[in-house]
Amino acid sequence: MDKIKFATVWLAGCSGCHMSFLDLDEWLIDLAEKVDVVYSPVGCDLKEYPENVDVCLVEGAIANEENLELIHQVRAKTKLLISFGDCAVTANVPAMRNMIKGTDPVLKRCYLELGDENRQLPRFPGIVPELLDRVIPVHEVVKVDMFLPGCPPSADRIQAAIEPLLKGDKPVMEGREMIKF
Numbered sequence: 001m002d003k004i005k006f007a008t009v010w011l012a013g014c015s016g017c018h019m020s021f022l023d024l025d026e027w028l029i030d031l032a033e034k035v036d037v038v039y040s041p042v043g044c045d046l047k048e049y050p051e052n053v054d055v056c057l058v059e060g061a062i063a064n065e066e067n068l069e070l071i072h073q074v075r076a077k078t079k080l081l082i083s084f085g086d087c088a089v090t091a092n093v094p095a096m097r098n099m100i101k102g103t104d105p106v107l108k109r110c111y112l113e114l115g116d117e118n119r120q121l122p123r124f125p126g127i128v129p130e131l132l133d134r135v136i137p138v139h140e141v142v143k144v145d146m147f148l149p150g151c152p153p154s155a156d157r158i159q160a161a162i163e164p165l166l167k168g169d170k171p172v173m174e175g176r177e178m179i180k181f
């Protein structure tokens with residue numbers, strides 16, 4: 001039987017959801033026997049998102065043009081897209097900047113008012129991807145097949161979501177530990 005093509009993507013998030021994924025510890029060895037990790041910041045240094053991915057965990061919100069381009073590629077090339085963690089599901093912490101209207105005031109606040117002694121704005125285009133006016137959750141941009149909230153979701157909950165999918169079953173997230181975040 002062909003192995004499942006498995007990917008994880010890191011958009012605007014703190015990487016805490018990926019750290020929680022690594023907390024799966026020895027179950028990662030079981031997982032590695034069943035999947036090919038074809039794209040991930042923690043296991044596969046590919047520049048381009050590949051074709052025909054079966055399952056992808058997407059961490060983080062959509063905050064800039066780079067996130068926007070990548071999430072469209074991910075959607076087009078992935079069968080089952082999972083919004084992974086509160087930043088992907090609700091925009092969460094990255095969306096706190098939505099309280100400031102417009103990207104210029106956001107950049108001034110971050111790089112000038114709160115910067116260190118070498119204060120300067122990043123130069124566009126190039127070094128820093130251009131910010132979107134608002135940070136938005138993944139499902140406001142593309143269709144999401146499954147939501148896995150939590151900040152971060154615990155390793156147990158990640159396993160409970162992924163394990164049935166590997167057998168072609170639908171995950172059932174029941175019990176207090178599975179629904180409290």
Ligand code: SF4
Nearest residue numbers: 013014016085086087
């Ligand atoms: Fe970090 Fe929480 Fe966002 Fe995950 S949901 S990327 S842990 S802030």
